[in-house]
Amino acid sequence: MLKSSASPNSMDQRNLTRLRVLEHIRAKGAISRIDIASALQTSPATITAATADLISAGLIKEIEGEPQSKTAKRGRPRVSLQLDGSSFIVAGLKIARHVISVIIVDFEGNEVASHNHPLDHARMTPSAFVSAIRTALEEACALMDGSLRHLSGVSIGIAGLVEADKNFVHWSSSLTERNVDLSRLLEAELPFPAFIENDTNLVAKAEQHFGLGKGLRNFLVVTIEHGLGLGIVLDGKLYRGERGCGAEFGHIKVQLDGALCQCGQRGCLEAYVGDYALIREVTVAGQGKGTETVADIRDSARSGDQRAISVLERAGQMFGLGLSNLVNLFDPECIILSGAQMSFEHLCSEEVMNRLQSGVVNVDAPLPEIKVNHWGDLMWAKGAAAYGIEQVSILKVKELAAHAS
Amino acid sequence: MLKSSASPNSMDQRNLTRLRVLEHIRAKGAISRIDIASALQTSPATITAATADLISAGLIKEIEGEPQSKTAKRGRPRVSLQLDGSSFIVAGLKIARHVISVIIVDFEGNEVASHNHPLDHARMTPSAFVSAIRTALEEACALMDGSLRHLSGVSIGIAGLVEADKNFVHWSSSLTERNVDLSRLLEAELPFPAFIENDTNLVAKAEQHFGLGKGLRNFLVVTIEHGLGLGIVLDGKLYRGERGCGAEFGHIKVQLDGALCQCGQRGCLEAYVGDYALIREVTVAGQGKGTETVADIRDSARSGDQRAISVLERAGQMFGLGLSNLVNLFDPECIILSGAQMSFEHLCSEEVMNRLQSGVVNVDAPLPEIKVNHWGDLMWAKGAAAYGIEQVSILKVKELAAHAS
DNA sequence: ACTAAATATTTTACCGGCTGAAATAAATAT
DNA sequence: ATATTTATTTCAGCCGGTAAAATATTTAGT
Numbered sequence: 001m002l003k004s005s006a007s008p009n010s011m012d013q014r015n016l017t018r019l020r021v022l023e024h025i026r027a028k029g030a031i032s033r034i035d036i037a038s039a040l041q042t043s044p045a046t047i048t049a050a051t052a053d054l055i056s057a058g059l060i061k062e063i064e065g066e067p068q069s070k071t072a073k074r075g076r077p078r079v080s081l082q083l084d085g086s087s088f089i090v091a092g093l094k095i096a097r098h099v100i101s102v103i104i105v106d107f108e109g110n111e112v113a114s115h116n117h118p119l120d121h122a123r124m125t126p127s128a129f130v131s132a133i134r135t136a137l138e139e140a141c142a143l144m145d146g147s148l149r150h151l152s153g154v155s156i157g158i159a160g161l162v163e164a165d166k167n168f169v170h171w172s173s174s175l176t177e178r179n180v181d182l183s184r185l186l187e188a189e190l191p192f193p194a195f196i197e198n199d200t201n202l203v204a205k206a207e208q209h210f211g212l213g214k215g216l217r218n219f220l221v222v223t224i225e226h227g228l229g230l231g232i233v234l235d236g237k238l239y240r241g242e243r244g245c246g247a248e249f250g251h252i253k254v255q256l257d258g259a260l261c262q263c264g265q266r267g268c269l270e271a272y273v274g275d276y277a278l279i280r281e282v283t284v285a286g287q288g289k290g291t292e293t294v295a296d297i298r299d300s301a302r303s304g305d306q307r308a309i310s311v312l313e314r315a316g317q318m319f320g321l322g323l324s325n326l327v328n329l330f331d332p333e334c335i336i337l338s339g340a341q342m343s344f345e346h347l348c349s350e351e352v353m354n355r356l357q358s359g360v361v362n363v364d365a366p367l368p369e370i371k372v373n374h375w376g377d378l379m380w381a382k383g384a385a386a387y388g389i390e391q392v393s394i395l396k397v398k399e400l401a402a403h404a405s
Numbered sequence: 406m407l408k409s410s411a412s413p414n415s416m417d418q419r420n421l422t423r424l425r426v427l428e429h430i431r432a433k434g435a436i437s438r439i440d441i442a443s444a445l446q447t448s449p450a451t452i453t454a455a456t457a458d459l460i461s462a463g464l465i466k467e468i469e470g471e472p473q474s475k476t477a478k479r480g481r482p483r484v485s486l487q488l489d490g491s492s493f494i495v496a497g498l499k500i501a502r503h504v505i506s507v508i509i510v511d512f513e514g515n516e517v518a519s520h521n522h523p524l525d526h527a528r529m530t531p532s533a534f535v536s537a538i539r540t541a542l543e544e545a546c547a548l549m550d551g552s553l554r555h556l557s558g559v560s561i562g563i564a565g566l567v568e569a570d571k572n573f574v575h576w577s578s579s580l581t582e583r584n585v586d587l588s589r590l591l592e593a594e595l596p597f598p599a600f601i602e603n604d605t606n607l608v609a610k611a612e613q614h615f616g617l618g619k620g621l622r623n624f625l626v627v628t629i630e631h632g633l634g635l636g637i638v639l640d641g642k643l644y645r646g647e648r649g650c651g652a653e654f655g656h657i658k659v660q661l662d663g664a665l666c667q668c669g670q671r672g673c674l675e676a677y678v679g680d681y682a683l684i685r686e687v688t689v690a691g692q693g694k695g696t697e698t699v700a701d702i703r704d705s706a707r708s709g710d711q712r713a714i715s716v717l718e719r720a721g722q723m724f725g726l727g728l729s730n731l732v733n734l735f736d737p738e739c740i741i742l743s744g745a746q747m748s749f750e751h752l753c754s755e756e757v758m759n760r761l762q763s764g765v766v767n768v769d770a771p772l773p774e775i776k777v778n779h780w781g782d783l784m785w786a787k788g789a790a791a792y793g794i795e796q797v798s799i800l801k802v803k804e805l806a807a808h809a810s
Numbered sequence: 811a812c813t814a815a816a817t818a819t820t821t822t823a824c825c826g827g828c829t830g831a832a833a834t835a836a837a838t839a840t
Numbered sequence: 841a842t843a844t845t846t847a848t849t850t851c852a853g854c855c856g857g858t859a860a861a862a863t864a865t866t867t868a869g870t
Contacts, residue, residue: 074867075817241736243770248733328653331646479838480846
């Protein structure tokens with residue numbers, strides 16, 4: 001019987017090796033067995049066994065074309081291995097206030113279909129929540145002439161505090177209740193495993209598996225949308241904190257008794273750089289029509305409006321300061337800024353980088369790289385899909401052991 | 406041949422198990438084999454083998470007294486195992502500006518001797534540095550009627566940026582040169598392995614092994630002395646950052662363009678709560694005689710001096726704010742404040758805790774515990790000793806394999 | 811074309827650590 | 841004394857990984 005929890009715990013040595021090989025192939029693309037062996041510090045014999053299992057499970061396949069530059073002139077040519085994208089498909093969901101975004105991807109992460117399902121209510125009861133998810137998934141499957149049965153799993157991203165390995169939601173802005181165990185409901189409603197995670201963590205997963213964090217071990221992902229989110233990857237693993245409520249980058253305090261934040265506290269970073277903070281500032285400053293967007297403010301600034309310029313300038317300085325705090329504490333390999341183009345052009349300014357540079361404690365080493373990833377509107381759903389692929393991969397590898405002759 | 410690098414890497418499965426057993430015995434004290442087996446999720450057979458090796462190496466021993474409350478009325482009684490403190494001794498060193506503090510401890514961490522060796526110069530060349538260390542060690546050994554040969558290892562704590570597993574110092578306030586590889590010098594000068602680490606990390610190690618962090622997996626240690634230090638333990642391991650220069654708690658920015666810090670930047674937390682910051686404030690405020698200490702300021706405040714009260718009040722608020730940022734980012738099990746009594750009474754005030762509470766993002770879960778550890782002046786050296794014991798233990802366990810029949 | 815050399819992969823025999831089950835040890839209860 | 845209970849040890853066996861040998865597939869050289 002399938003257990004919906006699919007953490008790498010309860011995994012024996014053998015499966016762990018299979019999974020390491022699989023993840024390495026995902027990370028590196030086409031690669032030969034011998035390269036995997038040397039990269040993973042494992043004997044070729046072990047890789048032969050592992051890849052044989054993965055091939056027979058349909059997760060990877062051999063491909064023809066010679067890989068990269070072969071330095072060797074003679075000898076048996078290497079056979080490249082690659083993910084077999086067609087082995088299964090999973091869905092990624094992002095629950096927002098008024099819409100559920102769905103993306104269906106194959107095992108390689110290629111988009112197969114995507115869909116937006118409108119929501120009447122931002123907050124739902126658990127059962128309404130789960131049936132909305134089912135409906136959204138059915139609609140998405142219909143787009144690709146398929147049914148739910150074609151899916152191998154789904155991952156669901158929501159804002160809030162989630163215990164991912166138990167599908168337990170301590171609280172979420174999408175649910176009317178607190179402390180909900182969704183695992184039963186989801187199992188009852190969906191014919192495949194479902195995985196719930198905090199949406200920001202999912203973006204971090206996406207960057208790690210498919211994005212700018214590929215192959216990195218210590219990096220931070222800052223998501224910029226209406227608020228500021230943070231995903232922390234340390235030692236290759238998502239760091240969730242002890243109670244799952246860390247990584248609140250938007251609510252670190254950058255000023256004693258500073259600006260009032262949505263969260264009710266004062267001096268939060270988000271209260272200086274969030275959309276709503278900028279809009280409020282401009283509005284309060286008397287000039288706004290009350291309908292401004294961040295893009296409007298940027299336009300005003302470009303056309304010389306001193307007030308708009310000053311608002312954006314301060315936001316940039318505060319953001320740079322916040323980033324420098326992250327560097328001073330985490331010393332990451334890189335920080336990835338993730339968001340839609342429009343929502344944070346003003347947060348990649350020279351202003352920000354200067355502040356960052358001048359706020360980081362001076363050492364010989366160069367600053368961690370700041371990478372910017374301009375995602376489309378499916379960013380969050382793709383993040384969910386990345387996690388879904390990871391979790392379903394774990395399940396499939398576990399099944400290997402059972403089916404092995 | 407002894408390699409001075411003693412990281413748990415390059416450790417085979419067998420040794421890892423031995424080490425896990427050893428560390429568990431250290432953490433739990435007197436414990437029976439069967440308890441170890443269930444705690445470590447390992448079969449009793451394995452524990453028998455592991456403990457047999459550890460006993461024959463002299464690292465642990467069986468003791469007579471029945472452990473705790475035996476629920477069982479009948480049956481073979483459990484045999485408790487305990488560290489054998491006499492198996493070896495190590496030294497811990499802390500290099501400060503004008504003194505080298507040395508502590509010699511046995512395998513259980515009990516103090517055998519301690520000594521202060523005055524230093525003429527705060528900054529030394531690498532070779533002067535190493536020979537000062539040797540002299541300090543010899544003097545300490547003389548105190549216990551021993552010679553250097555009785556030591557199994559030494560760990561050295563310095564301020565600065567250190568690559569611990571290579572004994573490489575990128576820079577340190579104790580050395581005249583940058584980017585020094587001390588491993589050769591130390592090997593030449595000392596007849597036992599030496600390990601260099603950043604002093605704050607060593608305090609974190611000490612809290613983890615012997616102090617308030619015993620048994621915890623995710624916690625932070627804030628050291629309070631002239632500056633603010635931070636040690637980060639995540640998932641049971643010291644987190645050092647990618648380049649080794651993270652955990653700069655004292656230099657996170659809590660105010661845009663705020664007070665000037667020793668480091669040359671503005672708005673650092675340390676510039677609000679450090680000794681020198683308080684002294685400067687009071688002095689600049691016109692009232693100081695220029696010779697004040699933090700204790701003086703506290704006295705003034707107690708006797709009603711408004712200026713002193715306000716200076717301490719702001720320091721406390723800023724410190725609470727800084728702590729709340731740590732909680733918001735790391736969500737640790739607990740935060741340990743480590744320092745000498747006198748140096749931070751003003752940082753444990755109600756003020757601080759209120760600020761902390763009101764700055765942490767609200768969730769159902771209770772706040773992480775804030776524990777205070779008032780160490781004596783040997784705190785730093787003890788931290789070093791803790792690390793020394795850990796590293797020497799690793800070496801001894803590695804030797805097990807070699808000597809095993 | 812054929813053979814030698816080079817390199818990749820697979821097969822095979824084995825090793826090393828862990829485990830379950832059985833044996834043994836050491837206590838209490840009757 | 842004997843049975844019962846619980847802890848520890850012993851031992852045969854399993855399981856995953858590995859080195860070495862075997863095999864496969866190519867190019868270089870003649």
